[in-house]
Amino acid sequence: LVSREVKEEDTVLDVGGATLGGRAVAVIAGPCSVESKEQLLEAARGVKALGATFLRGGAFKPRTSPYEFQGLGEQGLKLLALAREETGLKVVTEVMDPDDLAVCAEYADVLQIGARSMQNFPLLRRLGAVKRPVLLKRGPSATIKELLMAAEYILAHGNYQVALCERGIRTFETMTRNTLDLNAVPVLKSLTHLPVVVDPSHGIGLRQHVPAMARAGVAAGADGLIIEVHPHPEQALSDGHQSLALPEFAELMKQVRVIAGAV
Ligand code: PEP
Ligand code: MN
Numbered sequence: 001l002v003s004r005e006v007k008e009e010d011t012v013l014d015v016g017g018a019t020l021g022g023r024a025v026a027v028i029a030g031p032c033s034v035e036s037k038e039q040l041l042e043a044a045r046g047v048k049a050l051g052a053t054f055l056r057g058g059a060f061k062p063r064t065s066p067y068e069f070q071g072l073g074e075q076g077l078k079l080l081a082l083a084r085e086e087t088g089l090k091v092v093t094e095v096m097d098p099d100d101l102a103v104c105a106e107y108a109d110v111l112q113i114g115a116r117s118m119q120n121f122p123l124l125r126r127l128g129a130v131k132r133p134v135l136l137k138r139g140p141s142a143t144i145k146e147l148l149m150a151a152e153y154i155l156a157h158g159n160y161q162v163a164l165c166e167r168g169i170r171t172f173e174t175m176t177r178n179t180l181d182l183n184a185v186p187v188l189k190s191l192t193h194l195p196v197v198v199d200p201s202h203g204i205g206l207r208q209h210v211p212a213m214a215r216a217g218v219a220a221g222a223d224g225l226i227i228e229v230h231p232h233p234e235q236a237l238s239d240g241h242q243s244l245a246l247p248e249f250a251e252l253m254k255q256v257r258v259i260a261g262a263v
Contacts, residue, residue, distance in 0.1 A: 002152050020224050028053075032057075231246060
């Protein structure tokens with residue numbers, strides 16, 4: 001079902017008027033985690049003013065250590081809904097536990113499936129029955145084929161509103177957090193009609209290099225970018241080292257517009 005052979009034209013997700021896929025490059029921006037009302041609203045107002053159409057922010061966080069900040073849970077979802085109300089941005093947030101699916105779907109506009117959950121097949125099956133678009137992130141060690149098959153689960157169970165996200169894979173390289181596999185962008189675009197989003201933040205994991213990889217993602221043909229932006233990255237409870245401050249995001253948005261217009 002995900003194949004271009006089955007459906008030739010690009011799938012465009014229409015999220016209450018905001019689109020993902022098709023001609024324009026959609027920008028999803030915001031903090032790694034929802035931390036507080038002040039933090040989230042400052043981020044949301046900032047990225048909205050600079051041209052983002054979607055707000056990202058994790059309420060249920062997949063942290064490597066159980067002792068790290070795990071997210072605000074439902075309280076975080078409520079803050080995301082508040083930010084949407086104020087800014088009009090559509091909300092993208094991660095769901096990890098199938099038991100949280102209903103509450104996440106109640107508040108979010110797009111459900112993000114994190115890299116670590118890409119092959120959580122019970123979760124993928126249940127997403128099939130949810131009336132919300134899904135942003136499916138590539139697992140850190142998943143092949144392009146495995147990503148496509150994970151998406152196939154969601155479509156096969158009834159939900160055709162799926163976008164794929166390249167967020168870097170694990171390689172032998174240790175200078176960067178992951179290796180952003182830009183090969184995946186044109187390869188996916190040729191194999192599937194689903195929109196392809198690039199996550200340069202997790203892809204490289206270093207704030208100073210995020211803009212270069214974001215530009216490269218757009219040049220490679222991505223339909224969207226998902227970028228971690230924090231009003232005060234040095235105070236972030238997660239992924240501050242790879243989060244852009246608003247002035248850096250402003251500069252990047254200018255560059256993205258130029259590149260998007262050229263490809
Ligand atoms: C995130 O988007 O903050 C995140 C946890 O991403 P990933 O699942 O790609 O690691
Ligand atoms: Mn993160």
